[in-house]
Amino acid sequence: MTAATLRYWRWVHKWSSLVCTLFLLVLCLSGLPLIFEDELEDLLSPLPRAAVTAADHDLDLDAALAQGLEKHAGMVPMSLTWPAGTEHLLYLWTAPRPQATPDGFRLTIMDLRDGAVLAEPPIRRRPTVIIRTLHAELFAGLPGSLLLCAMGLLFLAAVVSGVVLYAPFMRRMAFGTIRREGARRTRWLDIHNLVGIVILVWTVVVGATGVANTLAQPLFRLWQVDQLSAMIRPWAGKPIPDRVVSVGAAVAAAWKALPAARPESVAYPYSRFGSPHHYIVWMRGDEPLTARLETPVLVDAVSGEVAEVRPLPWYLRALEISRPLHFGDYGGVPLKIIWALMDLATITVLGSGLYLWSAKRTPARRSGARTTGARVDPVE
Numbered sequence: 001m002t003a004a005t006l007r008y009w010r011w012v013h014k015w016s017s018l019v020c021t022l023f024l025l026v027l028c029l030s031g032l033p034l035i036f037e038d039e040l041e042d043l044l045s046p047l048p049r050a051a052v053t054a055a056d057h058d059l060d061l062d063a064a065l066a067q068g069l070e071k072h073a074g075m076v077p078m079s080l081t082w083p084a085g086t087e088h089l090l091y092l093w094t095a096p097r098p099q100a101t102p103d104g105f106r107l108t109i110m111d112l113r114d115g116a117v118l119a120e121p122p123i124r125r126r127p128t129v130i131i132r133t134l135h136a137e138l139f140a141g142l143p144g145s146l147l148l149c150a151m152g153l154l155f156l157a158a159v160v161s162g163v164v165l166y167a168p169f170m171r172r173m174a175f176g177t178i179r180r181e182g183a184r185r186t187r188w189l190d191i192h193n194l195v196g197i198v199i200l201v202w203t204v205v206v207g208a209t210g211v212a213n214t215l216a217q218p219l220f221r222l223w224q225v226d227q228l229s230a231m232i233r234p235w236a237g238k239p240i241p242d243r244v245v246s247v248g249a250a251v252a253a254a255w256k257a258l259p260a261a262r263p264e265s266v267a268y269p270y271s272r273f274g275s276p277h278h279y280i281v282w283m284r285g286d287e288p289l290t291a292r293l294e295t296p297v298l299v300d301a302v303s304g305e306v307a308e309v310r311p312l313p314w315y316l317r318a319l320e321i322s323r324p325l326h327f328g329d330y331g332g333v334p335l336k337i338i339w340a341l342m343d344l345a346t347i348t349v350l351g352s353g354l355y356l357w358s359a360k361r362t363p364a365r366r367s368g369a370r371t372t373g374a375r376v377d378p379v380e
Helices: 003-035 037-044 061-069 127-137 141-170 184-198 200-214 216-235 247-257 314-326 332-361 363-372
Strands: 076-081 089-095 106-111 116-119 261-267 278-285 294-300 306-309
Touching: 003 037, 003 127, 003 141, 003 332, 037 127, 061 076, 061 089, 061 106, 061 116, 061 247, 127 141, 127 200, 141 184, 141 200, 141 216, 184 200, 184 332, 200 216, 200 314, 200 332, 216 294, 216 314, 247 261, 247 278, 247 294, 247 306
Parallel strands: none
Antiparallel strands: 076 089, 076 261, 089 106, 106 116, 261 278, 278 294, 294 306
16 A cells, blocks of 8 residues: 555545544444333333233224224324234324324224223323434434434445555554553554454444435435325325225235235325325235335225235335344344444444544644654554
8 A cells, every 4th residue: 555545545534533423422322222222112111911811813903993992082093003023902093183293193002802992101202212313313304314324424434444544554463452562542542443343344234224224214205206106196186085994994905915914004094194095004024034024005995905015115125124233123132232232332433533533633642652652553
């Protein structure tokens, strides 16, 4: 590597690291509790326990919902959700009027075996939701997500440039060497380089999936404008139907179209999240490898027949796969612990990088390095 090339890569590593470090520290600190989000949710907002019953199968969906809606006269069902990792539970979301905003929604948790209402918890911003909002968009909506996307790309540039600079450095020293003689800055430099290269693969995977996740909102809007609009275009201009088939019939039709999947959620025709002429039934795979992949099924609200089944485009499929990988949510608690340790190691790399940069700016530290003969490493 020539001296000019070395200077170029050092410049890239220095400034890409400095610009993104503060944002990366926020992401690492907020991402740590999100790795254990499911466990925290169970601790802070445990799901209600269903009563012991002799029934081992669910009622007809329409019959169960009729019992759940008896207590909510005048309320309009907006959507249904089957919570992941549970059996026999259903979330029923209602509102005072059609097309209501989510602020006016009411949540009812039901037992599908007998239609019993288990709980009606208030809808509030849970701590994990607040942390996730900070992690995903810095409380700034789409501009915050795009800013984090740019910071993620700078982070990947810092990682790549660090590897390029580390290669010639390793020719002079054995792997894992921590120089204990000389200035403290030299030891931290070796620790910075060693930890960074050990977690290299993890940082690339989490950095790349993090960049993908920041684009979730614009990519979903692109799908709505492009493909969802095309799916419902044949019904454009038609009057909104006065009567629709039952949601149970719509779910049954979707299940028949995708027998190897199971329903995850349903948007009613008069909700803000669907089509005025269709139920949108979101189906997900029933196997560990497909449980993260969703497929929307449009069911005609008048006839109850499946209007279209169109798998999500490749960019949303990639997003669905990258989202759980970003938080280590594929291998249970053991993998989450590994992800947490890697997260702490990344904080160490970021913190040591800031220390090395600030120490280099201090004349006294620089004079100390000259006195002890410490050599400035190209990876800083």
